[in-house]
Amino acid sequence: MKLSDFDYDLPASFIAQTPAEPRDSAKLLHLDRETGVLSHRVFTDILDLLAANDVLVLNNTRVMPARLAARKTTGGKVEILLLKRLGERRWLALAGGRNVRAGIRLLIPGSDLTCEVVEELEKSQRLLDFSRPIEDVLACHGEVPLPPYIHSAPPDRERYQTVYSEIEGSAAAPTAGLHFTPDMLRQLKRMGVKLATCTLRIGLDTFQPVSVERVCDHKIQSEQATLDRANAAIINEAKRAGGRIIAVGTTSARTLETAAILSAGGCLSNPSGSADKGDCFPLGAIELDTSLFIYPGYCWRAVDAMITNFHLPRSTLLMMLSAFVGRETLLKAYEEAKRMNYRFYSFGDAMFIS
Numbered sequence: 001m002k003l004s005d006f007d008y009d010l011p012a013s014f015i016a017q018t019p020a021e022p023r024d025s026a027k028l029l030h031l032d033r034e035t036g037v038l039s040h041r042v043f044t045d046i047l048d049l050l051a052a053n054d055v056l057v058l059n060n061t062r063v064m065p066a067r068l069a070a071r072k073t074t075g076g077k078v079e080i081l082l083l084k085r086l087g088e089r090r091w092l093a094l095a096g097g098r099n100v101r102a103g104i105r106l107l108i109p110g111s112d113l114t115c116e117v118v119e120e121l122e123k124s125q126r127l128l129d130f131s132r133p134i135e136d137v138l139a140c141h142g143e144v145p146l147p148p149y150i151h152s153a154p155p156d157r158e159r160y161q162t163v164y165s166e167i168e169g170s171a172a173a174p175t176a177g178l179h180f181t182p183d184m185l186r187q188l189k190r191m192g193v194k195l196a197t198c199t200l201r202i203g204l205d206t207f208q209p210v211s212v213e214r215v216c217d218h219k220i221q222s223e224q225a226t227l228d229r230a231n232a233a234i235i236n237e238a239k240r241a242g243g244r245i246i247a248v249g250t251t252s253a254r255t256l257e258t259a260a261i262l263s264a265g266g267c268l269s270n271p272s273g274s275a276d277k278g279d280c281f282p283l284g285a286i287e288l289d290t291s292l293f294i295y296p297g298y299c300w301r302a303v304d305a306m307i308t309n310f311h312l313p314r315s316t317l318l319m320m321l322s323a324f325v326g327r328e329t330l331l332k333a334y335e336e337a338k339r340m341n342y343r344f345y346s347f348g349d350a351m352f353i354s
Helices: 043-049 135-141 175-179 182-191 229-240 250-263 316-325 327-339
Strands: 027-031 038-042 055-059 061-063 067-072 077-085 090-096 105-107 114-120 125-130 167-170 194-200 223-227 245-248 286-290 305-309 350-353
Touching: 027 043, 027 327, 038 043, 043 182, 043 350, 055 229, 055 250, 067 135, 167 194, 175 305, 182 194, 194 229, 194 250, 223 250, 229 245, 245 250, 250 286, 250 305, 250 316, 305 316, 316 327, 316 350
Parallel strands: 027 350, 055 194, 055 245, 061 167, 245 305
Antiparallel strands: 027 038, 067 077, 067 105, 077 090, 090 125, 105 114, 114 125, 194 223, 223 286, 305 350
């Protein structure tokens, strides 16, 4: 398939600049995969669309305050976006600025922290060695990174975190989960809906567009994925009881499908082969870097339904959803969402695909 197959027109007026208030007041577009029928709802209606023994799988990652202002010793400004910890003081980062070359030293204003650019990697990626651990400086001087299409930060930094975020380490939020409130989660539990968590630390690919024309030639960056034994057991129990496995967001879906492939003895680098869902259960625990790239032709093994937002044209996330519902069906749903003035991207409205 070609990259252009995943293009669609989206005027800037559809891109949400602020989150819905309250969180659960966002619109919800329900898409039935079997019939293709669409229905227009609000996010609180998710309570009517789920049933006892369904299991919601939540990505409990938390966004790091990973954006740091820095200066060269010559005074030039550099913006650092931390992507992945590689050691006690070493980080993979994006570095924005002129001539950020290997060997130069960067200063973090307002602190005693410095870093050295150890290696220049692809495009603006750099390996950085800091003079000491950086957690206290991040707490004081770091900013939560927002996608480039959001022009100003919300007054409350927690609005770019899910209410169930726990494990810090992501460069972006799992935005499908931004719509949940603590009260909604309590109501779901009372209904008999199971809640399970996984952790996928969202990294570099969130900030990189697909640049190849043949989709199969794209190389997705790896991200650290964890599904522990206790949460795998919750998912397996729900499956045995006849419930659906519902991924909250594409990051949860990627983690679940990684676990399913490995549970069936498959290979992440060649995941397109067919597999019966029964071969993948029970799901086993995982803790690894996953580079699983899901696009049309992929055989889904674990996920039965998905809660997600509306994604960028030509993005790997749009490709994943196209694999789940069919490209034409998905793009038709997006056109209907535009017609009904849904809000798109990170702070936008939601879809429930069942």
